[in-house]
Structure formats: C-alpha cells, structure tokens
Amino acid sequence: MAETADVVETVKQGYAFEGAAIELGALLAGDEPKPEAAVRIPLSMVNRHGLVAGATGTGKTKTLQLMAEQLSAAGVSVFAADIKGDLSGISQPGQESEKLLARTKTIGQEWTATGFPTEFYALGGQGAGVPIRATITSFGPVLLSKVLGLNDVQESSLGLIFHYADKHGLTLLDLKDLRAVITHLTSDEGKADLKDLGGLSAATAGVILRSLIGFADQGAEAFFGETEFDTADLMQQRDGKGVISLLELPNLQDRPALFSTFLMWLLADLFDDLPEVGDVDKPKLVFFFDEAHLLFNDASKAFLDSIAQTVRLIRSKGVGVFFVTQTPKDVPDAVLAQLGSRVQHQLRAHTPNDAKALKATVSTFPSSSYDLAEVLTQLGIGEAVVTVMNEKGAPTPVAWTRLRAPQSLMAPASAEQLAASVQASPNNAKYTEVIDRESAYEKLAAKVQAGAERAEAEQQTEGQAKPEPKPRAQKQEKSMVEQVVGSSAFKQFARSAGREIVRGLFGAARRKR
Ligand SMILES: Nc1ncnc2c1ncn2[C@@H]1O[C@H](COP(=O)(O)OP(=O)(O)OP(=O)(O)O)[C@@H](O)[C@H]1O
Numbered sequence: 001m002a003e004t005a006d007v008v009e010t011v012k013q014g015y016a017f018e019g020a021a022i023e024l025g026a027l028l029a030g031d032e033p034k035p036e037a038a039v040r041i042p043l044s045m046v047n048r049h050g051l052v053a054g055a056t057g058t059g060k061t062k063t064l065q066l067m068a069e070q071l072s073a074a075g076v077s078v079f080a081a082d083i084k085g086d087l088s089g090i091s092q093p094g095q096e097s098e099k100l101l102a103r104t105k106t107i108g109q110e111w112t113a114t115g116f117p118t119e120f121y122a123l124g125g126q127g128a129g130v131p132i133r134a135t136i137t138s139f140g141p142v143l144l145s146k147v148l149g150l151n152d153v154q155e156s157s158l159g160l161i162f163h164y165a166d167k168h169g170l171t172l173l174d175l176k177d178l179r180a181v182i183t184h185l186t187s188d189e190g191k192a193d194l195k196d197l198g199g200l201s202a203a204t205a206g207v208i209l210r211s212l213i214g215f216a217d218q219g220a221e222a223f224f225g226e227t228e229f230d231t232a233d234l235m236q237q238r239d240g241k242g243v244i245s246l247l248e249l250p251n252l253q254d255r256p257a258l259f260s261t262f263l264m265w266l267l268a269d270l271f272d273d274l275p276e277v278g279d280v281d282k283p284k285l286v287f288f289f290d291e292a293h294l295l296f297n298d299a300s301k302a303f304l305d306s307i308a309q310t311v312r313l314i315r316s317k318g319v320g321v322f323f324v325t326q327t328p329k330d331v332p333d334a335v336l337a338q339l340g341s342r343v344q345h346q347l348r349a350h351t352p353n354d355a356k357a358l359k360a361t362v363s364t365f366p367s368s369s370y371d372l373a374e375v376l377t378q379l380g381i382g383e384a385v386v387t388v389m390n391e392k393g394a395p396t397p398v399a400w401t402r403l404r405a406p407q408s409l410m411a412p413a414s415a416e417q418l419a420a421s422v423q424a425s426p427n428n429a430k431y432t433e434v435i436d437r438e439s440a441y442e443k444l445a446a447k448v449q450a451g452a453e454r455a456e457a458e459q460q461t462e463g464q465a466k467p468e469p470k471p472r473a474q475k476q477e478k479s480m481v482e483q484v485v486g487s488s489a490f491k492q493f494a495r496s497a498g499r500e501i502v503r504g505l506f507g508a509a510r511r512k513r
C-alpha cells in the first residue's frame with residue numbers, strides 16, 4: 001500500500017476535471033475521509049456509461065439516487081426503474097439527522113434537504129403511476145421471445161410471424177392481435193400462407209400460441225396496446241431541472257422477464273427516435289437499469305447482441321446507461337467492456353461462489369496500489385471502489401470512496417404523495433385512456449364473419465337455384481388472407497405498411513408519426 005499522502009495526491013490530480021462533474025464523494029485513505037481529494041464523474045463522460053455493483057444493502061440504490069439528483073440539478077433528464085419503491089423518496093426533501101450531517105461534514109458535502117421533479121409510471125397502469133404500454137408491433141419479436149422464454153428456433157419463427165403480419169397489413173397492437181394471426185396461420189385457411197413463409201412449422205406456431213395464451217392468463221394483456229408510451233416524454237425539464245422518471249416496479253419478482261424487457265424496449269425506442277448528437281458537454285438523458293441481472297439471465301444470443309449494440313450506439317445520441325447489479329459478472333463482457341465508470345460497493349466472500357465472483361470482479365479493474373480483493377470485502381455501507389473515464393477517455397486512478405448522501409428522502413414517498421403527483425401529471429390523461437382501434441384481430445375476425453355470411457348466402461341461393469359451377473371446396477381453400485389481400489382497401493394499407501414498418505434493433509418497429 002502506497003503512502004497516504006501519495007494516494008491523496010494521485011486521486012486529487014486524477015479527478016481534477018475542467019468541466020462540470022457529478023460529485024460521488026471523497027477519498028478514504030488512512031481510515032480518514034479526504035475532502036480535498038474529491039471523486040467524481042465528468043458530466044461529459046456520463047454517456048460513456050457505467051456500472052454500480054455490490055452485495056445487497058451496501059448502498060447501490062443510494063448511489064443511483066445521489067447521481068440522479070445531481071443530473072437533474074444539471075438539467076439532465078433521468079429514467080430509473082424503482083424496483084423496491086425506495087427511490088420514490090427522490091421527489092421529497094431528505095430527513096436531516098445528526099448522523100447524516102456528521103457523515104456529510106467529513107467528506108466536505110454541503111447538505112441541504114431537496115426534493116426533485118419526478119414523474120411516476122406503472123406498467124400497464126398496474127400500480128401507482130401513469131400507465132406505460134407498448135404495442136406488440138413496436139415491441140417486436142426478439143423482446144417478446146425473451147419475455148415468453150422462447151428458444152432460438154421459436155424466436156426466429158416468431159420473427160417470421162411478425163414479418164407475415166407486417167407484409168399483410170395485419171397490425172399487431174395487442175396480444176389478441178398476435179394470437180389471431182397465429183390462429184389464422186395454423187387454421188385450414190392459413191395453411192398455404194404458413195407454407196409460403198417457409199421455416200415456420202405448424203408445431204412451433206402452436207407452441208408459441210400456447211405460450212401466448214399462458215402469458216395472457218397471467219394478466220399480461222394490460223401491458224400491450226394503445227395508447228403507446230412516447231419515449232420523448234422522458235426528456236422533460238421543469239424549472240431548469242431534468243425530470244426524473246421513475247418506473248415503479250414493486251412486484252418485479254412476479255414477472256422479472258417482462259419488466260426487465262420493457263426497460264430494454266424503452267431504450268431501443270429511444271435509440272430509434274433520437275438524433276445523433278456526437279460528443280456532448282452533458283447527456284440528454286441518463287438511464288439507470290437496476291437489477292440488471294434479470295435482463296441478461298437466460299437471454300438468447302440475438303437478445304444479448306442487441307443489448308450490446310444498443311449500448312454501443314446510444315452514446316452518440318447523448319444517452320448514458322448505468323447498470324446496477326450485484327457483481328460485474330452479471331453483465332456480459334461485450335456490455336461490460338463499454339461501461340466507462342465503475343462504482344463497486346462491498347462484496348461478500350462467505351462462500352466459494354462469492355470468492356469466485358470477488359476474484360472475477362478484481363480482474364475487471366485497472367491495476368492499482370490497492371489489494372482489491374481485500375478492500376472490496378472491507379468497504380463500509382455507502383463506500384465504494386471507484387474508477388471512471390476522465391475527460392480524455394482514460395481510466396482515473398482507483399479510489400476507495402466514501403459516497404455523498406442523497407439530499408432527497410432515503411425512504412419511499414408516501415402513497416398520498418405518489419397519488420398526488422400522478423394526479424397532477426399532464427401525462428396521466430394522455431396515457432390513461434385505453435384505445436382499441438382496428439387491427440389484426442378485428443380484421444381477421446371480420447373476414448371470418450364475412451366468409452361465413454357469404455357461405456350461408458350461397459347455401460341459400462343453392463337451395464333456390466342451380467348450383468354454381470365452381471366447386472365449393474376450391475372456394476374454401478382460398479385463404480382468408482387471399483380474400484383480404486384482394487380488397488382495394490387492403491392494397492392501400494399494405495402499401496403504406498410496407499413503406500412505414502422499419503424494424504430496427506431487437507426487431508422493434510419504429511413508431512409511425
Ligand atoms: N451514500 C449514502 N449515504 C448515507 N447512507 C447510505 C448511503 N448509502 C447507503 N446508505 C445506507 O445504507 C442503506 C442501504 O443502502 P441501499 O438501499 O442503497 O442498498 P442497496 O445496495 O441498494 O441494497 P439492495 O441490494 O437491498 O437494494 C440505506 O438505507 C442507508 O441507510
């Protein structure tokens with residue numbers, strides 16, 4: 001271990017940035033905080049992404065909170081998933097206490113109780129928040145496969161089904177639209193279309209259909225459909241401060257795959273909509289991905305590739321992404337390699353598995369004078385080992401840091417405060433209304449209905465007059481889709497659909513404006 005004075009000097013110089021920065025805290029050296037050696041992230045490098053890691057209860061969420069506060073104060077919008085509800089307190093001024101002020105004083109933090117402008121969202125309107133919904137078409141086949149737990153073959157089959165629906169103007173808004181299209185493809189009428197698609201077997205289509213039915217039975221209908229959330233609403237400002245959008249996910253454990261995948265959809269949608277901005281003085285939006293392991297667990301290769309690609313490309317659109325999880329090993333290497341800032345809280349070393357994770361974590365840090373395996377197990381709560389990307393894009397010295405305290409409430413906001421905020425939100429009226437416009441389900445149902453009526457009419461005519469020369473069997477074989485395709489309205493629709501549906505990352509469709 002180097003001399004304390006040397007460590008202080010190294011950190012002081014290593015973190016002396018010219019531009020504005022997010023203050024994380026102060027160096028701890030020789031058992032004392034050193035306020036003169038501040039540890040920070042340059043605001044211009046926040047879009048080079050980051051990782052906040054550590055065992056449970058070591059301070060990850062509070063780190064997220066104190067970063068979000070400073071971003072908001074700097075006019076940067078923030079999005080975060082509020083998994084345990086404990087982030088909702090960011091909307092309220094913090095609670096002063098002697099203990100808190102003793103802590104902030106030692107690290108040179110001037111602490112003032114402050115609340116920040118916050119919007120609360122809830123998936124499908126289930127919970128306290130403005131409802132967030134996505135259409136099936138914009139969600140796309142890759143994300144949906146992840147949610148349904150489909151294997152690679154099933155995933156590419158679902159891709160074919162989307163392709164078919166896109167091509168035939170069968171808009172997929174909600175789960176019943178997708179079920180209707182698959183039901184059609186596996187029906188006698190749809191057989192020929194199924195064959196034309198090539199590579200999609202009736203058996204696989206059946207499996208996907210059953211998994212969709214099971215999914216709907218779990219109450220998933222509410223998450224899909226219109227009014228679809230417009231991610232531009234995440235980029236708000238209020239009184240010069242960036243609005244913090246919190247997706248309240250108190251029951252994450254019920255549907256971890258759905259919730260984490262929804263977060264990825266938001267990111268992919270943002271990516272599609274935002275213009276290139278190149279290097280920026282400060283990001284436009286910072287996206288915090290708490291409990292990130294849920295996103296990566298059991299993910300297909302296509303899914304992981306899409307995440308890595310999104311993270312790589314979204315930086316030049318002025319968006320920073322911070323993953324929050326227990327160990328760096330939860331994050332695939334292709335993503336981890338792109339995370340410029342690292343805030344590593346305490347790790348435990350009780351079990352052989354812990355020891356392995358600890359070793360792996362140490363190997364992902366730049367070399368330093370610390371014995372990291374030792375330090376990482378000794379860190380106190382609210383302390384972390386930090387290294388970030390400096391303004392030149394090089395890693396800063398590794399620093400054992402005591403973090404600042406959030407200035408907002410370190411506990412959940414009350415139910416009344418949440419309800420009042422949702423009530424006052426201009427977004428509430430916009431997204432609360434559920435629309436069910438004509439889409440694949442209605443179209444296919446109408447066709448079936450029209451076909452049945454025609455057949456009935458024909459039967460009646462047959463009864464009165466001579467039978468038609470055309471054999472009925474042949475008519476029945478003509479698929480429902482051929483009939484739809486024949487109509488001029490359909491041709492109109494298909495033309496516009498063919499022009500407008502562009503599938504980007506994750507096969508997610510761009511919203512038509
Ligand atoms: N920067 C900080 N300043 C003051 N207190 C802190 C700080 N960080 C953590 N604490 C204290 O530690 C507690 C646990 O922190 P936090 O909830 O952030 O842990 P976590 O790592 O997110 O845990 P979990 O994995 O369970 O979500 C906080 O309630 C708070 O009392």
Ligand SMILES: [Mg+2]
Pocket residue numbers: 060061062084
């Ligand atoms: Mg937490």
